[in-house]
Amino acid sequence: MPAVVGERITKIFGQGDSQVIALKDAQVSVDRGEIVALMGPSGSGKTTLLRALSLIDPPTTGHIAIGNDVVFDGERVLIDDRQLRRERMGIIFQAYNLIPFLTTVENVALVLTLNGVQPREALKRAKDLLGQLDLGHRASIYPATLSGGEQQRVAVARAVINDPAVILADEPTAALDTERGKAVMHLLRQLGRVHKAAVIVVTHDDRMIEGFDRVYHMIDGRITNH
Amino acid sequence: MNLAIRDVKYHFGRFVLTGIGVGLLLATVMAMGGIYRGMVEDALSIVRAPGADLWVVQKDTNGPFAETSRIPDDLYRVVRAVPGVREASPIAFQSVQLEYQSASIRAQIIGYRPGNVGGPQAVVAGRPLAASRYEMVLDLKAGIPIGARLPMGRMTFVVVGLTEGIVSSSGDSTAYVSLQDAQELQFLKGNEAVRNERARLEADLKVNPALAGIPVSALSSILQNTNLANAILVRLEPWAEPNEVAQRIERWNHYRAMTTAEQEDVLAKNVIERARQQILLFRIILLAVSTVIIALIIYTMTMEKTRDIATLKIIGAPNLKIGGLILQESLALGLLGYGFGALLINLTYESFPRRVAILAFDQSLLFAIVTVICVLASIVGIRRALAIDPTTAMGGGA
Numbered sequence: 001m002p003a004v005v006g007e008r009i010t011k012i013f014g015q016g017d018s019q020v021i022a023l024k025d026a027q028v029s030v031d032r033g034e035i036v037a038l039m040g041p042s043g044s045g046k047t048t049l050l051r052a053l054s055l056i057d058p059p060t061t062g063h064i065a066i067g068n069d070v071v072f073d074g075e076r077v078l079i080d081d082r083q084l085r086r087e088r089m090g091i092i093f094q095a096y097n098l099i100p101f102l103t104t105v106e107n108v109a110l111v112l113t114l115n116g117v118q119p120r121e122a123l124k125r126a127k128d129l130l131g132q133l134d135l136g137h138r139a140s141i142y143p144a145t146l147s148g149g150e151q152q153r154v155a156v157a158r159a160v161i162n163d164p165a166v167i168l169a170d171e172p173t174a175a176l177d178t179e180r181g182k183a184v185m186h187l188l189r190q191l192g193r194v195h196k197a198a199v200i201v202v203t204h205d206d207r208m209i210e211g212f213d214r215v216y217h218m219i220d221g222r223i224t225n226h
Numbered sequence: 227m228n229l230a231i232r233d234v235k236y237h238f239g240r241f242v243l244t245g246i247g248v249g250l251l252l253a254t255v256m257a258m259g260g261i262y263r264g265m266v267e268d269a270l271s272i273v274r275a276p277g278a279d280l281w282v283v284q285k286d287t288n289g290p291f292a293e294t295s296r297i298p299d300d301l302y303r304v305v306r307a308v309p310g311v312r313e314a315s316p317i318a319f320q321s322v323q324l325e326y327q328s329a330s331i332r333a334q335i336i337g338y339r340p341g342n343v344g345g346p347q348a349v350v351a352g353r354p355l356a357a358s359r360y361e362m363v364l365d366l367k368a369g370i371p372i373g374a375r376l377p378m379g380r381m382t383f384v385v386v387g388l389t390e391g392i393v394s395s396s397g398d399s400t401a402y403v404s405l406q407d408a409q410e411l412q413f414l415k416g417n418e419a420v421r422n423e424r425a426r427l428e429a430d431l432k433v434n435p436a437l438a439g440i441p442v443s444a445l446s447s448i449l450q451n452t453n454l455a456n457a458i459l460v461r462l463e464p465w466a467e468p469n470e471v472a473q474r475i476e477r478w479n480h481y482r483a484m485t486t487a488e489q490e491d492v493l494a495k496n497v498i499e500r501a502r503q504q505i506l507l508f509r510i511i512l513l514a515v516s517t518v519i520i521a522l523i524i525y526t527m528t529m530e531k532t533r534d535i536a537t538l539k540i541i542g543a544p545n546l547k548i549g550g551l552i553l554q555e556s557l558a559l560g561l562l563g564y565g566f567g568a569l570l571i572n573l574t575y576e577s578f579p580r581r582v583a584i585l586a587f588d589q590s591l592l593f594a595i596v597t598v599i600c601v602l603a604s605i606v607g608i609r610r611a612l613a614i615d616p617t618t619a620m621g622g623g624a
Contacts, residue, residue, distance in 0.1 A: 050620075056620070085540065089542075094620070099229075101235070102227075110541070
């Protein structure tokens with residue numbers, strides 16, 4: 001049973017002469033515990049597909065299912081998209097996007113508290129996870145004082161803390177050097193398998209290609225190898 | 227996990243400085259309110275000080291605080307005979323400028339018959355007037371000590387006692403003197419003026435045969451009559467009904483009798499009305515400015531968090547959480563500003579040159595208004611926050 005399925009996903013921006021087809025009949029299916037890459041040049045539609053699958057910017061047409069639940073039926077979103085993301089998805093950003101006024105541990109615990117976990121319990125679980133990622137000693141400091149690699153590891157912790165079915169990562173290594181980028185990718189693969197999440201990573205960096213179970217190549221809004 | 231508390235803690239210095247700025251603005255609002263209240267209290271203090279029930283004044287006038295009112299000072303004997311009147315005594319008012327240690331101090335002279343209605347109910351230092359001449363009881367506000375000698379007109383007064391909180395409607399200190407002293411200050415002309423008046427009378431008598439034979443000194447003394455007062459103060463028997471007694475005095479004695487409440491009304495509504503309205507308008511403008519400033523601060527704070535709010539939306543934070551963050555910060559800012567403003571005004575209001583009356587009711591009302599302002603201001607920020615496109619948190623292109 002795939003954790004996430006996207007069928008014939010099309011995304012059109014604008015109307016008439018200014019119409020741009022950003023995605024055309026994209027097909028994606030990723031099982032739990034599987035890690036796949038979305039690769040392609042800039043403007044090929046990788047991030048647009050990620051936004052569509054997470055319902056941040058739903059597609060124009062197509063079907064999206066998370067587990068057994070159809071969340072987009074071709075016309076409308078069938079679920080509270082924010083509830084979907086906080087309960088069943090983890091999202092990692094290119095620029096880390098940690099909340100600057102929350103400490104490291106609070107950033108990780110935030111997702112749990114949004115899901116109704118008591119703050120004390122959420123902080124404990126977040127601290128444990130940071131400890132597993134060798135970030136326990138950085139738990140009480142603000143993100144601005146962390147290095148880029150540390151911030152992205154915290155962002156990965158935030159993405160997995162709620163045991164999501166799907167982890168979506170948008171260019172997670174773009175702002176890191178090769179060594180730190182590989183470390184983050186290794187962590188992502190490891191945690192994806194441990195948490196049995198379907199991991200979809202957008203990247204255009206060939207250096208990070210090793211370790212993916214599958215790679216979707218995209219050009220001009222189309223997946224060329226499905 | 228309360229995001230507003232975390233954000234305030236993270237930006238503590240800036241938040242406190244902003245709160246102080248808002249607090250200074252709210253302190254100005256409180257000061258204006260206090261000045262308004264003080265103005266009313268000042269105006270009413272002079273009416274309330276003698277503890278009179280009725281004020282008998284010149285017919286068709288509103289009494290000495292609103293316009294000129296001159297009546298014979300012995301009218302009190304007639305008034306005293308009216309049923310229900312327990313006490314009646316004349317009183318005279320005049321604005322003067324006291325000279326003390328090369329400083330000029332504005333004062334409101336109140337002349338009364340010592341031992342009768344018209345004087346202050348209590349002195350806070352020294353003693354009330356005892357002698358019938360040349361003694362003075364001043365308000366503390368004048369800053370002149372007991373024992374000071376104050377030359378005025380042809381007389382020199384000795385300060386024998388001090389009152390507190392009795393000032394004129396313009397905030398000047400009151401100066402109680404005997405009625406006779408007050409009458410001379412107000413009505414007795416200087417030597418030069420008397421001589422000039424006699425010369426003029428003499429000239430008039432020469433050209434008016436009907437007045438021939440009348441000595442100039444006789445006419446002059448009549449014209450220089452100082453036995454005038456500005457009002458007769460009346461205290462009633464406990465059983466007497468003020469309006470009934472007032473009507474009786476008006477009907478039979480052809481003077482106007484006003485209750486103390488009516489006199490207060492004249493002061494509050496006529497004498498200080500424009501100043502009151504001006505201050506009220508200024509307060510409204512200040513509150514409007516406060517609303518705009520708080521709204522701008524909240525809007526700017528929201529704009530600074532655009533990326534963070536977009537991130538919160540992407541990780542699934544509901545609108546309630548995001549709106550709560552902005553509303554709580556707005557309320558915290560208002561609370562901090564209000565607290566600072568209230569502290570500042572409570573520490574400094576006694577240093578203002580005029581009375582600033584800080585009332586708990588006014589402060590509670592302002593607190594409620596500030597709360598409403600903060601809620602309204604946060605709506606601007608919340609609308610902006612809810613309009614933020616979550617994709618702004620994501621880097622990269624299509």
